[in-house]
Amino acid sequence: MDFTLKIWRQENAAVKGKFVTYQINDISPDSSFLEMLDQLNESLIDKVQKPVCFDSDCREGICGACGLYINGRPHGPDDAITTCQLHMRKFKSGQTIVIEPWRAKPFPIIKDLVVDRSSFDKIIEAGGYVSVNTGGVPDANSIPIPKANADLAMDAAACIGCGACVAACKNASAMLFVSAKVAHLSLLPQGRVEAKERVRKMVDTMDELGFGNCTNTGACEAECPKEISLTNIARLNREYYAAKLS
Amino acid sequence: MTDLKAKIPEGPLAEKWTRFKGNQKLVNPANKRKLDVIVVGSGLAGASAAASLGELGFNVKVFCYQDSTRRAHSIAAQGGINAAKNYPNDGDSVWRLFHDTIKGGDYRSREANVYRLAEVSGNIIDQCVAQGVPFAREYGGLLDNRSFGGAQVSRTFYARGQTGQQLLLGAYSALSRQVNKGSLEVFARTEMLDLVVVDGKARGIITRDLATGEIQRHSAHAVVVASGGYGNVFFLSTNAMGSNASAAWQCFKKGACFANPAYAQIHPTCIPVHGSFQSKLTLMSESLRNDGRIWVPKNKEDAEKIRKGTLKPTDLKEEDRDYYLERRYPAFGNLVPRDVASRAAKERCDAGYGVGTGLAVYLDFADAINRLGRDVIEARYGNLFQMYEKITDENPYETPMMIYPAIHYTMGGIWVDYELQTTVPGLFAIGEANFSDHGANRLGASALMQGLADGYFVLPYTIQNYLADEIKTPRLETSHPAFDEAEKAISERIDQLFSIQGTKSVDSFHKRLGAVMWDFVGMARNKEGLQQAIDQIVQIKKDFWSDVRIPGDKSELNPELEKAGRVADFIELGELMARDALQREESCGGHFREEYQTEEGEALRNDDQYRYVGAWEYKGADQEPVLHKEDLIFEYIQVKQRNYK
Ligand SMILES: Cc1cc2nc3c(=O)[nH]c(=O)nc-3n(C[C@H](O)[C@H](O)[C@H](O)COP(=O)(O)OP(=O)(O)OC[C@H]3O[C@@H](n4cnc5c(N)ncnc54)[C@H](O)[C@@H]3O)c2cc1C
Ligand code: SF4
Numbered sequence A: 001m002d003f004t005l006k007i008w009r010q011e012n013a014a015v016k017g018k019f020v021t022y023q024i025n026d027i028s029p030d031s032s033f034l035e036m037l038d039q040l041n042e043s044l045i046d047k048v049q050k051p052v053c054f055d056s057d058c059r060e061g062i063c064g065a066c067g068l069y070i071n072g073r074p075h076g077p078d079d080a081i082t083t084c085q086l087h088m089r090k091f092k093s094g095q096t097i098v099i100e101p102w103r104a105k106p107f108p109i110i111k112d113l114v115v116d117r118s119s120f121d122k123i124i125e126a127g128g129y130v131s132v133n134t135g136g137v138p139d140a141n142s143i144p145i146p147k148a149n150a151d152l153a154m155d156a157a158a159c160i161g162c163g164a165c166v167a168a169c170k171n172a173s174a175m176l177f178v179s180a181k182v183a184h185l186s187l188l189p190q191g192r193v194e195a196k197e198r199v200r201k202m203v204d205t206m207d208e209l210g211f212g213n214c215t216n217t218g219a220c221e222a223e224c225p226k227e228i229s230l231t232n233i234a235r236l237n238r239e240y241y242a243a244k245l246s
Numbered sequence B: 001m002t003d004l005k006a007k008i009p010e011g012p013l014a015e016k017w018t019r020f021k022g023n024q025k026l027v028n029p030a031n032k033r034k035l036d037v038i039v040v041g042s043g044l045a046g047a048s049a050a051a052s053l054g055e056l057g058f059n060v061k062v063f064c065y066q067d068s069t070r071r072a073h074s075i076a077a078q079g080g081i082n083a084a085k086n087y088p089n090d091g092d093s094v095w096r097l098f099h100d101t102i103k104g105g106d107y108r109s110r111e112a113n114v115y116r117l118a119e120v121s122g123n124i125i126d127q128c129v130a131q132g133v134p135f136a137r138e139y140g141g142l143l144d145n146r147s148f149g150g151a152q153v154s155r156t157f158y159a160r161g162q163t164g165q166q167l168l169l170g171a172y173s174a175l176s177r178q179v180n181k182g183s184l185e186v187f188a189r190t191e192m193l194d195l196v197v198v199d200g201k202a203r204g205i206i207t208r209d210l211a212t213g214e215i216q217r218h219s220a221h222a223v224v225v226a227s228g229g230y231g232n233v234f235f236l237s238t239n240a241m242g243s244n245a246s247a248a249w250q251c252f253k254k255g256a257c258f259a260n261p262a263y264a265q266i267h268p269t270c271i272p273v274h275g276s277f278q279s280k281l282t283l284m285s286e287s288l289r290n291d292g293r294i295w296v297p298k299n300k301e302d303a304e305k306i307r308k309g310t311l312k313p314t315d316l317k318e319e320d321r322d323y324y325l326e327r328r329y330p331a332f333g334n335l336v337p338r339d340v341a342s343r344a345a346k347e348r349c350d351a352g353y354g355v356g357t358g359l360a361v362y363l364d365f366a367d368a369i370n371r372l373g374r375d376v377i378e379a380r381y382g383n384l385f386q387m388y389e390k391i392t393d394e395n396p397y398e399t400p401m402m403i404y405p406a407i408h409y410t411m412g413g414i415w416v417d418y419e420l421q422t423t424v425p426g427l428f429a430i431g432e433a434n435f436s437d438h439g440a441n442r443l444g445a446s447a448l449m450q451g452l453a454d455g456y457f458v459l460p461y462t463i464q465n466y467l468a469d470e471i472k473t474p475r476l477e478t479s480h481p482a483f484d485e486a487e488k489a490i491s492e493r494i495d496q497l498f499s500i501q502g503t504k505s506v507d508s509f510h511k512r513l514g515a516v517m518w519d520f521v522g523m524a525r526n527k528e529g530l531q532q533a534i535d536q537i538v539q540i541k542k543d544f545w546s547d548v549r550i551p552g553d554k555s556e557l558n559p560e561l562e563k564a565g566r567v568a569d570f571i572e573l574g575e576l577m578a579r580d581a582l583q584r585e586e587s588c589g590g591h592f593r594e595e596y597q598t599e600e601g602e603a604l605r606n607d608d609q610y611r612y613v614g615a616w617e618y619k620g621a622d623q624e625p626v627l628h629k630e631d632l633i634f635e636y637i638q639v640k641q642r643n644y645k
């Protein structure tokens, strides 16, 4: 398959970036999107040019490192997958593909398609945990948890912290990400103990870091590779107002 | 001369760990604040150790090359984590887990270490549940278990097909809590490039900030390496793209012995290779072998028709299929250990019965779907089936999956004693980076257990036995000449890499190395092939250092430079792996020497001559490394030929 690629190139955060067009041919439909970029980079190195920088590590949709804005959609045209799980068979030969980094103020560009998502870590550091030390905890089976709750908690805990929800949102809101952690922990008895304090601290930190407000457009849910549900945001809001009232 | 002292505590096996803890030196709370610990790696081992050390009151610095500690390679583990809880009441115990692990490792691990691992395994599950890890549960609300290869009991805890992710996020949350408390500082997108040794003790590291290229110095009272395994020596493996051996390799060059480098594990159930542009291999969790049946056609003609696409696997009659694992190993069937299952697949494919490209066998769920219903299978493996379909464009509910073995895990690693300390005082190694508990073969769901055992429950104790003597040691200024020297060496190496300005990309060398490793140091090895491998690797090293091309420059984000440093180290480690495989004239676990097998093609150990840990000592760039041997003494387990029939 042959493609025309329009890729965002930017040396670093301080300088302006621009789109550069590349032609790439003979790509196998079984090749993944990132393997297609690997091949582009090999050809650039051949021509003594700088390869395109992008993040990836596990290449199986679980680490959350990869994330490209492809033809106007975070993680590309396929649903419920990460960029590394996208395959070229989803495109038509001859097609033009536009590739950009996540664009959101709290995710400054480092270089080309690589952005700094450390603000997500800061939100978790503010309270995304159960405050237990190593050792001295009760036997695992001493706390029975209804399977339905455990399953819902697992659904929320599946978030990989990729940031597609923020990139998809016109307000650059991080509500889906934050709500996934809040919901995961507040659905479990272990996490209930600190539920109020947690939601307050996480939401306040999110606001301080410059993420925008949630206006319920649902763009985040539509683009989330792990299908994190908007019901988590509803749960977060309930928790947050309850915390504010108490 | 390096002396391998395992420092195994006296006393009966079951009491060694308790006795050790009762007698070891501890650091009092006021002194902990004066002590700094560096942890390289934020996977299960590194994150759990760092969080626990922070909770105890030490000042901790954590390093990882990813942009966040939450993305360490542990996140990709799918299947589960073992623990001797015996919740299903099916006869499990600490002793049985200990026994299974020693046997699974083909009697090439230390009894005392493995016993301790089994002993603390239950605490791990308690700890993770307390953190909010959403393990799978039964309708009664209690934890669910499944079984894994090499065991006849169900002792594996899991969180859908994302166990590693959930365990790592648990450890990451504990680590984040310590960041919030100020006891722990994170350096993400930062790579360790060298170890700094002062007066024979590990006192710091040199790092590179990957975003800016800045070289930095960090000093501490102890350094913990938790940098994971070295499976990427083979280029294609199930490891993450960035997984590397460089941190461990620099420790080796600074005096830490490297043990059993030849022990690499090949996982039997990976998605087969599909093209030369492929960047990595995807694992299909071993848990699938609980319900999937592995087969190839009984007749070569059918196999050929299937490869040509003129026959569909679903059209092949039951009696024309060869369920070769069930046939050869009736007692364990599809659940034989990984090395056995992998070699059996290779044997069938080499004999001409392979499907797909010829290097693939079937993993079939039709029986399980008929027996249990599609819903049950979907609940158990839904996300794995989906992942398979995304990659291959085939629906495993309707046609059998195709699988083939791939490099997955490395049992070898930095040599450590019972206290997880290396041959360099003050340098500790935990998780996959050390060689410790799995012998010549690791059982499924035991790596997560070991990483968390080391990090939560072993290292936080044993490191104090060392640090207790360091409370009067003042913080080391990073202006110390040892730092100057180490930084100079690193800068020179980076400059040298750029100065080559050759014609070939880093990846092209990595692929060449990988091909040699897979062909000669892979699933089946022999003397001639290993010697050939060493010659070829020496040549690859020469070519690399004279013809590699690295674009861009050093003071920016430069993935080609990062890869170049890693590949340079992989080349050297590859050579050591071949040397180690050559000296070990026996077959054991993941190390299969074709010259040493039984008539039925099973691995043939030589306990009289090779019942030792082979630990290599670095002697300088132009000299051959020296092999030291730590004899393995079995006092509690009767050493037998492994038998899964
Ligand atoms: C696909 C897959 C599935 C698996 N499934 C299972 C399973 O179901 N059950 C099981 O028990 N095991 C499983 N394993 C094995 C298990 O996941 C690993 O052995 C284990 O997670 C390793 O953990 P670790 O903490 O030692 O290292 P890792 O998780 O590999 O972490 C290494 C850390 O070191 C850092 N690092 C590396 N080099 C440097 C450097 N030079 N400088 C700075 N930082 C560095 C990295 O950034 C990372 O944070 C699986 C492995 C794979 C590949
Ligand atoms: S909620 Fe979804 S899109 Fe947002 S970070 Fe998590 S996985 Fe990514």
Ligand code: FES
Binding pocket: A055, A056, A057, A058, A059, A060, A061, A062, A063, A064, A065, A066, A067, A082, A083, A084, A085
């Ligand atoms: S590279 Fe890990 S999710 Fe894509």
